[in-house]
Every structure is written in structure tokens, then in C-alpha cells.
Amino acid sequence: MAKSSFEYVKTFELxxxxxxxxxxxxRLxxxxFHKFSxxxxxxxxxxxxxxKLMNYAAFTVFREFNDLLxxxxxxxEYSFVFKKHCTLYKRRAAKLVTTITSKFSASYVFYWNKFFKEEQLKYPPSFDGRIVLYPSEENLIDYMKWRxxxxxxxNLYNTTFWTLVKEGKLSPTQAEKRLCGTVSGDKNEILFKEFNINYNDEPEIFKRGTLLLKKHINMNESIKCISVIVDVHDDMLKEKFWKDHKNLLFMKSKQNFIYDGPITEI
Ligand code: ATP
Ligand code: ATP
Ligand code: MG
Ligand code: MG
Ligand code: MG
Ligand code: MG
Incomplete structure (x- = not known):
């Protein structure tokens, strides 16, 4: 097909x-969301x-891209980690970040009612997205630890703040003042001594966030190996986690079996 005289504008693309x-x-x-929430x-x-809606939207993204680890x-927020040798969209940054972010946003809206039931979505939310590259295993692990x-x-701050407001009957300003300059030990103590709350007993999902992983499971009756997506709330700050998941950063892509949602690991 002959090229139009307008075609040259394509060369402006970087x-x-x-x-x-x-x-x-x-990361999106x-x-x-302070206001949205x-x-x-x-x-x-x-x-x-x-x-749970965030996790489900992330699951929807995860199961679509085989190159995600x-x-x-x-x-x-959600961070998606692609395998090192990923060549999806020829590694074009804008393609990757926009496709992931829009699929996530659309899923967040699409599945809103599944989790929020009678609470109506009042307006369309949006998510920003960015890409960061990590060259070494150490850098990537530190990224995960950082998040x-x-x-x-x-969570420790918010839990103490809201306990002071809801149970301690402080105003938000008073609670903020009370927490100004405190270290984590102080917050643990406020929770325990004044409200009889042991921070350690808070749900893992609140304290540690959610990690979605692919697990390969060998089926009993056949030699077939299937992969499933699981959600875990393990402590990634501990070296044990990375020892137990040595292959995580180098996992080979396998055909995914689609489930109705992440399988919660017990
Ligand atoms: P920005 O547009 O700069 O990201 P933001 O208002 O989204 O601004 P964040 O730093 O991203 O600011 O913080 C997200 C906020 O959303 C939290 O501080 C909290 O108020 C709210 N939020 C997010 N998830 C939850 C949740 N599961 N439960 C309660 N509040 C939440
Ligand atoms: P890619 O993911 O590479 O963008 P694509 O299938 O979206 O692949 P495009 O070149 O973007 O390919 O073309 C979009 C296609 O979507 C059109 O070729 C057409 O088949 C279909 N399409 C989009 N809008 C309409 C519409 N309003 N009516 C009918 N078909 C449409
Ligand atoms: Mg935000
Ligand atoms: Mg945020
Ligand atoms: Mg298209
Ligand atoms: Mg932000």
C-alpha cells in the first residue's frame, strides 16, 4: 500500500x-484513594x-501474562514483576505499563460488585503506573522488602491512629499529635496497654500485604504438572522466605490453568 504524505509523523515516536x-x-x-476510600x-x-478487590484485579492481570513471576x-498499590528475559511487546515500556495498568483498572471496576455488594461505585477510579528496572537479584529482593x-x-501507624480515634475517642488531630515522634515500640505499647490489642494478632493480610505467586503442583494420577496462582502473606523481610523460594525469580513460564480466583494458601 502506498504511504500517505502524513506518514512521516510516525518518525516523531520515540x-x-x-x-x-x-x-x-x-507498579500502579x-x-x-484517600478521598476515594x-x-x-x-x-x-x-x-x-x-x-480483596485489589487482589482479584491483580489476579486477573497475573493470569493473562505468562511472563509474570x-x-x-x-x-x-500493586507491583507486577516480569521475568528477567521477558520480551513481551518487545519490551516497549509504554505498551507494558499501559496494558497492565488499564487491565487492572478495568478489572477493579468490572469486579467491584463481587466484593462491595450493595456499596455502589460512585465514579470511575484511576490508577497511575510506572516501570522500574532491577538489574540484580539483590536489588529486586530489596525492592520487594521495601514495599x-x-x-x-x-499499618502500625494507621492501626494505632484509628484505635485512638475510634476507641480512644480522640479527634484525628489529637491522635496525630499523640503519635508524633513515636517509634514502633511506642505504638505497640499504646495498643497493648491502653486498648489490650496485641499488634501481632492483627490479620497477616493487613500487616504484610499480599503476594501472588505461581505454584507448580504435580498431579497425583498423572505426570502432568499444573500451575495455580496462590495468595500468600509471608514475611519477605526474612531470608528464610527467599531461601524457601529460590526458583521464584527464575521460574519458567508454564501453561496456566484458570481458576476462579487466587487459591488461598493455608
Ligand atoms: P495519590 O493519588 O498521590 O496516590 P492517595 O490519596 O491515593 O494519593 P496514597 O498514598 O496512595 O494516597 O494512599 C492511599 C490511601 O487510600 C490510604 O492512605 C488510605 O487512606 C486509602 N486506602 C487504600 N486502601 C485502603 C483500604 N483497603 N482500606 C482503607 N483505606 C484504604
Ligand atoms: P492490538 O492489540 O495490536 O491493538 P487490535 O486487534 O486492537 O490489536 P487494531 O489495529 O488496534 O488491532 O484495530 C482495532 C480493531 O478493532 C479494528 O481493526 C476492528 O476490527 C475493531 N474495531 C474497533 N473499533 C470498532 C468499531 N467501532 N466497530 C467495529 N470494529 C471495531
Ligand atoms: Mg494512591
Ligand atoms: Mg498508595
Ligand atoms: Mg488495538
Ligand atoms: Mg502515589
């Missing part, structure tokens, strides 16, 4: 091919419906 042989991490984050009556500090989510440490810091 190349955004990502560096090869590096782990590609796509909800826009103004209030507008939709999220339970504070942790709305389980919202967390794992995904980690907390609050209004999980963030869950812990935020």
Missing part, C-alpha cells in the same frame, strides 16, 4: 525499549473488601 536482561517491575497506585465508606484503617499488593516494610510502617 523508542522506549527497556534494557534487556533486567527484571521489569510495573490508585489516584486520590472515604467516598466509598471503606472501613478504616483496613477495608478487607477493598484489599509474582505480584505484590497493599493499600491502593513490604512500607506495609508494616503504615
Amino acid at each position: 523508542d522506549d525499549t527497556l534494557l534487556p536482561n533486567t527484571w521489569v517491575v510495573v 497506585d490508585g489516584k486520590c 472515604e467516598d466509598h465508606n471503606f472501613t478504616k484503617p483496613n477495608d478487607l473488601r477493598a484489599l 509474582m505480584a505484590f499488593g497493599q493499600s491502593d 513490604q516494610a512500607d506495609v508494616h510502617i503504615n
